[in-house]
Amino acid sequence: MPELRQEPITNNWVIIATERSKRPSDFPVQQEKRKGGKCPFCEGNEGKTPPEIVSYREGGTKADTPGWWVRVVPNLFPALSKTGNGVGNGGLDGESVDLFVTKPGIGDHEVLVESPDHNSSLDTHTPKQVIEIFYMWRDRYQALLNEKSIKYIQIFKNEGAIAGASLEHPHSQLIATPLIPPVVSEELNGAQEYYQQQGKCIYCEMIKHEKEDSRRIVADNQDFLAFCPFASRFPFETWIIPKEHQAGFDLINDSQLENMGAIVQEVTRRINGSLNGPPYNMVLHSAPVGNSDAAQYHWHLEILPRLTIVAGFEWGTGIIINPTPPESAAIYLRETNTDNSQEKERTLWQQVH
């Protein structure tokens, strides 16, 4: 029968819908038609973006010319603006009754172009290139920490049109917000409650438990653990978490960054190998600005394959239906043989059921 599972940090619920149990081949991922060719993020087209904020580039080359391998530009259509003269309770339409509160949309919105090559991706980059991308994530994260009126820094990556990517050239994004977002507050409150009761970081405890249990582990290296969380909302959802306690992503050191690059590439290869290159969101969860050394919080990266649809039931209740138990998902991801994934899959399904 179906099982309700409670997410230990936020106390939200998911339904693991065993009546609908799904293996990888039940999610027929249609390869999106790629436009290919030259886009504004391609090498040689630097003039088609706003001037770059920063880039990693060969010595002697100039800003906004070729020679870079990771390049950051402002988003042309920012969700939040760097500057503005808006005032709260009124910007858009002058409304200011008690019931309706507004805030000017001040913040920042950057695009991190992950490669000069339009057709590369996290699983096909050189290992060195993946590490360079995360060096840039840290650089931008640290830089934004010092911007006035920024309370939270959200770095994320949308892969595939179904997951929200409007440009196919590999890129991630950073949106900095002038308030602590509700999902972050929810996690902080849950972690704080656990810390007060148990005197421990709940994420550190989760790492310990997942390692002992081992059924949900996807990958493991010196500094990081990758696992399908107990209360996975999405089929094949995978979290990547530093083994050492760190609340803010800005605290990651160089050697950890290199192991982060390695495990992210391994996990994306396992996901792509199992599921034929599915759309996914990759979402950094980190402490709010000024809380990077918090004892109760622990930054991590969530990879959310978008194989199911969040529909009426989910919007009404907040309870997400997931047809694939994380214990089954982890077996597929661990055992994925990218050379011959279909044959492998049949055998595995027999083992699981």
Next chain:
Amino acid sequence: MPELRQEPITNNWVIIATERSKRPSDFPVQQEKRKGGKCPFCEGNEGKTPPEIVSYREGGTKADTPGWWVRVVPNLFPALSKTGNGVGNGGLDGESVDLFVTKPGIGDHEVLVESPDHNSSLDTHTPKQVIEIFYMWRDRYQALLNEKSIKYIQIFKNEGAIAGASLEHPHSQLIATPLIPPVVSEELNGAQEYYQQQGKCIYCEMIKHEKEDSRRIVADNQDFLAFCPFASRFPFETWIIPKEHQAGFDLINDSQLENMGAIVQEVTRRINGSLNGPPYNMVLHSAPVGNSDAAQYHWHLEILPRLTIVAGFEWGTGIIINPTPPESAAIYLRETNTDNSQEKERTLWQQVH
């Protein structure tokens, strides 16, 4: 510049992204290819579903034969099961550590087939048929109120594959849960807080304000108001709310049901006329079981067109980016001329901007 808006009940935030401002023609809705033909919900195929729970049918016809106009059957792949021998903390995999809490997936999952005709829909049914559908919603809602261990009853409708409909035959669904879902708790807590401070139902206050303001109103009849909420998460999001204070949907009377049918049909016609038949979720929000007469809560129906993608930023923060201000959406919906919507739209866009 963009504007952050706070939802008055839950205190969640949305970004009205004016830099990305979108009118109806910016959302090219591709008509989904309809399979048509006979499906398990079609008249004459009653044997292809589990035995019916209840139906409205012509006198003298038997259950599970033709002659019905609204028919309710159990979902073949229930998200929650009516019965089961599962026990908490263990059903699926015997896990029972403190960190990980489970609950058996007991509840109910029904399909309400809205018409014998495969190709009909809310906007093309006769007005009488739409009203009959909502009579059935009330009947099933009232019936489930008496089931043991049910704490919440979620009725919803997914229209279009992108919004999660796996069968195109018009139908809505009911999932009854053994706990009060987080979205519902959030609304109840917010409404309770307002009630304690102001001694009034926040939804009643919202109705009053929207009527006075009038910019966001989409439709209006004797018993119901339809408006685009101030903190709309989705372009063209529309709420339909009874003007009389009612916490539980089970309390709706016959004459109100008829006006509910009328306004829902009007709003779906306006949405389809403006947006070329977009996918949408229609979601009932009602008081939990046992709280139908609560002074602080107010049931309503939310229609959520699925024209944008909830992506990495939204999953990380809970802040949803909406490129269409509700004030603009309401103008389009109010003024929609379904005979000549493109011409109308151009004129309107000039008025708005």
